[in-house]
Amino acid sequence: MEGARQRRDILTRGACRCCAAAGYHRELMKEYNFEGNREVYAEIFMECFNINLDTHNTSNLICSSCIHRLRDANSFREMVLAGQRALQDVDPLQRGEFAQGTVS
Numbered sequence: 001m002e003g004a005r006q007r008r009d010i011l012t013r014g015a016c017r018c019c020a021a022a023g024y025h026r027e028l029m030k031e032y033n034f035e036g037n038r039e040v041y042a043e044i045f046m047e048c049f050n051i052n053l054d055t056h057n058t059s060n061l062i063c064s065s066c067i068h069r070l071r072d073a074n075s076f077r078e079m080v081l082a083g084q085r086a087l088q089d090v091d092p093l094q095r096g097e098f099a100q101g102t103v104s
Protein backbone atom coordinates (compact mmCIF):
# COMPACT_ATOMS: atom_id res chain seq x y z
CA MET A 1 0.00 0.00 0.00
CA GLU A 2 1.87 3.05 -1.24
CA GLY A 3 -0.90 5.41 -0.11
CA ALA A 4 -0.45 4.60 3.55
CA ARG A 5 3.20 5.60 3.41
CA GLN A 6 2.31 9.03 2.04
CA ARG A 7 0.19 9.99 5.07
CA ARG A 8 1.60 12.97 6.91
CA ASP A 9 0.40 11.74 10.28
CA ILE A 10 2.97 10.38 12.64
CA LEU A 11 1.26 7.52 14.41
CA THR A 12 2.37 5.91 17.63
CA ARG A 13 2.13 2.20 18.33
CA GLY A 14 0.12 1.24 21.40
CA ALA A 15 -3.38 0.72 22.77
CA CYS A 16 -6.28 3.08 22.20
CA ARG A 17 -7.16 4.84 25.47
CA CYS A 18 -10.88 4.48 24.68
CA CYS A 19 -11.39 0.96 23.30
CA ALA A 20 -8.01 -0.68 24.09
CA ALA A 21 -7.45 -1.71 20.46
CA ALA A 22 -3.78 -2.21 19.67
CA GLY A 23 -2.28 -0.53 16.64
CA TYR A 24 -0.82 2.72 15.34
CA HIS A 25 -2.85 5.60 16.68
CA ARG A 26 -2.96 9.37 17.10
CA GLU A 27 -2.31 11.12 20.40
CA LEU A 28 -5.12 12.45 22.61
CA MET A 29 -3.31 15.61 23.69
CA LYS A 30 -1.78 16.53 20.34
CA GLU A 31 -3.26 19.14 18.04
CA TYR A 32 -4.44 17.93 14.64
CA ASN A 33 -6.11 19.58 11.69
CA PHE A 34 -9.38 18.19 10.37
CA GLU A 35 -11.02 19.84 7.36
CA GLY A 36 -9.31 23.11 8.19
CA ASN A 37 -10.24 23.04 11.87
CA ARG A 38 -7.97 22.52 14.84
CA GLU A 39 -8.86 19.50 16.94
CA VAL A 40 -7.47 18.13 20.18
CA TYR A 41 -9.30 14.93 21.15
CA ALA A 42 -8.83 15.37 24.91
CA GLU A 43 -10.50 18.81 24.66
CA ILE A 44 -13.39 17.38 22.64
CA PHE A 45 -13.90 14.69 25.31
CA MET A 46 -14.10 17.42 27.94
CA GLU A 47 -16.52 19.58 25.92
CA CYS A 48 -18.70 16.72 24.79
CA PHE A 49 -18.82 14.37 27.78
CA ASN A 50 -17.20 16.35 30.59
CA ILE A 51 -14.66 13.54 30.85
CA ASN A 52 -11.15 14.54 31.74
CA LEU A 53 -9.18 11.62 30.35
CA ASP A 54 -6.40 10.65 32.67
CA THR A 55 -3.45 9.61 30.54
CA HIS A 56 -1.01 9.48 33.41
CA ASN A 57 0.50 5.98 33.57
CA THR A 58 -1.78 4.80 30.79
CA SER A 59 -2.17 5.18 27.05
CA ASN A 60 -2.49 8.66 25.54
CA LEU A 61 -3.52 7.28 22.14
CA ILE A 62 -6.83 7.17 20.28
CA CYS A 63 -7.64 4.91 17.33
CA SER A 64 -9.22 6.13 14.09
CA SER A 65 -12.53 4.38 14.87
CA CYS A 66 -12.85 6.20 18.21
CA ILE A 67 -11.86 9.49 16.52
CA HIS A 68 -14.77 9.05 14.08
CA ARG A 69 -17.19 8.29 16.90
CA LEU A 70 -15.97 11.22 18.94
CA ARG A 71 -16.38 13.60 15.99
CA ASP A 72 -19.87 12.23 15.36
CA ALA A 73 -20.87 12.66 19.02
CA ASN A 74 -19.50 16.20 19.04
CA SER A 75 -21.28 17.18 15.82
CA PHE A 76 -24.54 15.77 17.25
CA ARG A 77 -24.01 17.84 20.40
CA GLU A 78 -23.38 20.96 18.30
CA MET A 79 -26.52 20.28 16.25
CA VAL A 80 -28.64 19.96 19.42
CA LEU A 81 -27.24 23.23 20.78
CA ALA A 82 -27.89 25.01 17.46
CA GLY A 83 -31.43 23.62 17.43
CA GLN A 84 -32.00 24.86 20.94
CA ARG A 85 -30.81 28.34 20.00
CA ALA A 86 -33.02 28.35 16.91
CA LEU A 87 -36.08 27.34 18.93
CA GLN A 88 -35.41 29.99 21.55
CA ASP A 89 -35.37 32.63 18.82
CA VAL A 90 -38.78 31.57 17.47
CA ASP A 91 -41.88 33.42 18.64
CA PRO A 92 -43.81 31.28 21.21
CA LEU A 93 -46.95 31.58 19.02
CA GLN A 94 -45.10 29.93 16.13
CA ARG A 95 -43.97 27.13 18.41
CA GLY A 96 -47.62 26.43 19.12
CA GLU A 97 -47.30 26.86 22.86
CA PHE A 98 -50.56 28.77 23.04
CA ALA A 99 -52.44 26.62 20.53
CA GLN A 100 -54.01 24.43 23.19
CA GLY A 101 -56.65 25.60 25.58
CA THR A 102 -57.99 28.46 23.48
CA VAL A 103 -61.73 29.05 23.59
CA SER A 104 -63.56 30.09 20.45
Ligand SMILES: [Zn+2]
Nearest residue numbers: 016019063066
Ligand atom coordinates in the same frame (compact mmCIF):
# COMPACT_ATOMS: atom_id res chain seq x y z
ZN1 LIG B 1 -10.38 3.13 20.00
